[in-house]
Every structure is written in structure tokens, then in C-alpha cells.
Amino acid sequence: MEENSASLAGVAVSKSFGPVQVLYGIDLTLRSGEVHALIGENGAGKSTLMKVLCGYQGPTSGHLLLDGQRVVFHDSADAEHKGVVLIHQEFNLAEQLSVEANIFLGREMQAGALLDRRGMHDRSLQLLRELETEIDPRQLVADLSVPEKQMVEIAKALVRDARVLVMDEPTAVLTAKESEVLFKQIERLRQQGVAILYTSHKLDEVKSIANVVTVLRDGRHVITAPVSDMSVDQMATHMVGRDVSDLFPQKSVLAGSEIVLEVEHLSVPGRVFDASFALRRGEILGFAGLVGSGRTELMEGLVGLRHADGSIKINGAPIRIRSLRDASRHRLAYLTEDRKGHGLLLNMRMRPNLTLLGLDRFVHGLIDEKAEEKALEKAISDFDIRAGDRTVRVGNLSGGNQQKLLLAKTMLVEPDIVIIDEPTRGIDIGTKQQIYSFIDRLARSGKSVIVISSEMAEVIGLSHRVMVMKAGRIVGELEGRDIGEESIVRYAMGLAGSAAA
Numbered sequence: 001m002e003e004n005s006a007s008l009a010g011v012a013v014s015k016s017f018g019p020v021q022v023l024y025g026i027d028l029t030l031r032s033g034e035v036h037a038l039i040g041e042n043g044a045g046k047s048t049l050m051k052v053l054c055g056y057q058g059p060t061s062g063h064l065l066l067d068g069q070r071v072v073f074h075d076s077a078d079a080e081h082k083g084v085v086l087i088h089q090e091f092n093l094a095e096q097l098s099v100e101a102n103i104f105l106g107r108e109m110q111a112g113a114l115l116d117r118r119g120m121h122d123r124s125l126q127l128l129r130e131l132e133t134e135i136d137p138r139q140l141v142a143d144l145s146v147p148e149k150q151m152v153e154i155a156k157a158l159v160r161d162a163r164v165l166v167m168d169e170p171t172a173v174l175t176a177k178e179s180e181v182l183f184k185q186i187e188r189l190r191q192q193g194v195a196i197l198y199t200s201h202k203l204d205e206v207k208s209i210a211n212v213v214t215v216l217r218d219g220r221h222v223i224t225a226p227v228s229d230m231s232v233d234q235m236a237t238h239m240v241g242r243d244v245s246d247l248f249p250q251k252s253v254l255a256g257s258e259i260v261l262e263v264e265h266l267s268v269p270g271r272v273f274d275a276s277f278a279l280r281r282g283e284i285l286g287f288a289g290l291v292g293s294g295r296t297e298l299m300e301g302l303v304g305l306r307h308a309d310g311s312i313k314i315n316g317a318p319i320r321i322r323s324l325r326d327a328s329r330h331r332l333a334y335l336t337e338d339r340k341g342h343g344l345l346l347n348m349r350m351r352p353n354l355t356l357l358g359l360d361r362f363v364h365g366l367i368d369e370k371a372e373e374k375a376l377e378k379a380i381s382d383f384d385i386r387a388g389d390r391t392v393r394v395g396n397l398s399g400g401n402q403q404k405l406l407l408a409k410t411m412l413v414e415p416d417i418v419i420i421d422e423p424t425r426g427i428d429i430g431t432k433q434q435i436y437s438f439i440d441r442l443a444r445s446g447k448s449v450i451v452i453s454s455e456m457a458e459v460i461g462l463s464h465r466v467m468v469m470k471a472g473r474i475v476g477e478l479e480g481r482d483i484g485e486e487s488i489v490r491y492a493m494g495l496a497g498s499a500a501a
């Protein structure tokens, strides 16, 4: 190992939270001009290792080397000052500040004694355009979409002139196209000699952009190898400890054509226009389309999170839904794509988070703690939620385990219709397989499921039927064997018809 090319290394890093040990003697070296991928199942310890490397948390034992010298980061600001920057898995932006204020937070440009507002604005604008986004630097962060927030995080890291840039699942919330833009930036930084560490559950992506890959399992180092020496299947096997080649279950055959949900002429002002579709019993209906095509807005309109006009019938009866509570009364459940924004109370423990929506069932005069505890027990086993300790605050669960908890919470009201927006975002490949099989079992048991996903493979692998949206309208419907990447893309891009044979 050449000492002088090493940028940042962790040596025998262990980390415990109270009695729970999360990392066991990890050695990891990040080299200048190298993209290093860190992969592992949900809860394997990736985020924790990254936080230790970037000064957010001290190791319980072990130490860090910066350019071969022992270093102790007093906090993240100290690490940033030394050129080591982390982009968090769950965003770390000040929601009530503007985009440009966030980008320069703690690094404000000065013009004499005053803040150089013009300079910060111009630089922000330049960075955002390099990242190929249309974000206005004066916008409030709170008003941005999830991928937009990710781009702001990246711009924020770029102004910090990182020598070591650590990114925790940067592409989890990005579309393929947005990810491409990010990869260009990563490649540019790599060529400039930045050492990059990043995690992703998208193993194809790891294969194509990383030079080196390290696998963690249950807090232990499994292997570090050049990416060229490891296939995607091998990566998965190292992560999970078993073969995961059959990701999707065999699709069920629909028993009948009974319609459980009928949506007609649904519009969400400015976002969704005249959407009509029907959902059958036992059906998995996919919604595909580019980000911004209105899929999420349509579902939010449907479940009462946005104002919407149009008609909704459940089992033939017209209904009105003005809130999630109304929706759940009609046994319709919605799993949001933005778990931090709407889904979970991060400061609370798992149990109240789980039972919040279905609270009526647990309150008979007093909150029925025994029943709640039983529900939690079942959720943990059904969804394989991995927490060192069940009294942990939900904000301290690993990202993927938060997603599993959200899924468990959604199912607790025993819905007949489930709408899931991005079911496996941030979920490891082994758990993905479990979630797909769960969705399949739901459908086989006579429930109906709507799946929105930006992962094409997911929509294709799961759905009996796919609706394609573009610019707020449903522009195509595909069924059975006609469901395929090409046909979906053709509709989503507005090429259907012109390109049809």
C-alpha cells in the first residue's frame, strides 16, 4: 500500500451504542482518485462507519489516518475543515432557509465586513446549473422535492472543496437521469484527485461507477476487492450470505375482474389532469413515468393529501376522501415516498410509530400497551426489522429499517387497497426480495395493490397491469406480456404512436 496516495483510512474501527455493538474492527482505506463503494444489508453499519469517518461520531475504539497521519475529528465541522465531507442519507438541510443559504451555511462568503450575497447567489446558481437542475437558489428548501433536496446537498458538498467526499446513498432518491448527472460530477471530482466513498443498494450502479468495493455484513468487514473482480451476483451473495438471483415472485393469475377502486376524471389543480383508472381485486397495478409525471400527486389527491376533483368509487359506492384517516376508514392505505417528511415520528420509539394510524384499535379507554407490544412483535418478525434494541428512537434505525417500519405501519390497519410509493427505496437486495414476495402474497390473498416506482424493473417485475403517466396525464396502459421497458419508455417519453410498428 502506498502511504502517500492514501487520503483517509479507518483502522480497526469499532462502534457501540450503549450495549449494542454496530461495528467490529473495520479497516478501510480511501485513496485519492478512487471511487470506493461500501455495500451491505440494511443495518449492516454503513452509515455509522461513514459518520465515524467524517467526524459525526467518535469510534468506540480504533482510529483514523488522514494522509497517513493519525487524526481525531472533534466534530463534523472539524472534519469538513480538513476536507472530509459527508452527504447524509437522511437530509441535513435547514428547511426554512433558502437553497443558497443552505449551500453556504457555515461557509458564508464575505465582501469586506458584509456577507457577499450576490457572490453566494451567483455561485449557487452556477453549481445548480452544473448539476443540471432548474432549482432557483432563492427558493425555500422546504418547497423542494426529494430529488431536488439531494441536488442541493451535493451542491453544498461541492462548495466545501472536499478532498474526501463521503456520500450515503446519494442515488436512492434520484432517477436514472439525475443519477447520470451525479456520476458525471463524481467522475470529475475523482479525476481531480478527490477520494470518494459512497453507498448504494443499486448494485448495477456500483458495478459501473466504483473502482473498489467493500462489503459489510452485521458490522463486520467481509471483503474489499476491485469492482472488476466482482459480479453483481457475487456482491449480493457477500452482502446477504445467500443467493438472491430470483428477485421477483411468479405473477399470480387474477381470479376475476371485480373492480374494487374506480377513479374517474380525477384532477389535482396544476398537477394531474383528468386521470381515470380502475383497480381489480387481487391486482398489482403499477404506475410508471418520469419523476414529475404526476404519479405521486395523483395518489396524494386520491388519498386526501391534496385537494382533488373527480369521482372515486370503492366497491361501486361513491365516496369522498379528505384525509388519510378517511382513506383508512375505507380500508385504503397509502405508503408515502418521503418517510422523513410525512411517514415517521423520528423522535419516538418504534411502538407508537407503528400504532399511530391504527390507534383506534389500541385504545379502549386506555392505550392497550399489550396489544401494541404484540403488534410490534409481529411487525418486527413479518418485516424482518433489525434494530439493536426495540426501544431505539426511530431516527436511529438504519434507513432501510425505517422503510420496513413504515410498511408495517401501513399494513396494520388491514387495508383492502394499498398504495405504495417507492416500496424499496434504500432497501437492500435481500429485503427487496422479501418485500416483493410480501406484495405478491397481499395480492394473492385478494387485496389490491398500486405500486409507484421509478425502478423500471420493479414495475415490470411485479405488475399485472401498468399505467404510464406523462406531464400529469395517464398516457398509456399496458397489460400482461405487453409490459416491458421499451413500451413503457415509449409512452413516458411521448413517443408512442409515432414509433409504433
Ligand SMILES: Nc1ncnc2c1ncn2[C@@H]1O[C@H](COP(=O)(O)OP(=O)(O)OP(=O)(O)O)[C@@H](O)[C@H]1O
Pocket (backbone or CB within 6 Å): 017, 020, 022, 040, 041, 042, 043, 044, 045, 046, 047, 048, 049, 089, 386, 387, 388, 392, 396, 397, 398, 399, 400, 401, 426, 428
Ligand atoms: N445513535 C444510535 N443509537 C442506537 N443505535 C444506532 C444508532 N445509530 C445507528 N444505530 C444502529 O446501528 C445499526 C447500523 O445502522 P446503520 O445506519 O449504520 O446501517 P446501514 O448499513 O446504513 O443500513 P441502511 O442500508 O438501512 O441505511 C442499526 O442497527 C441501527 O439501529
Ligand SMILES: [Mg+2]
Pocket (backbone or CB within 6 Å): 046, 047, 048, 089, 168, 398, 399, 400
Ligand atoms: Mg444507511
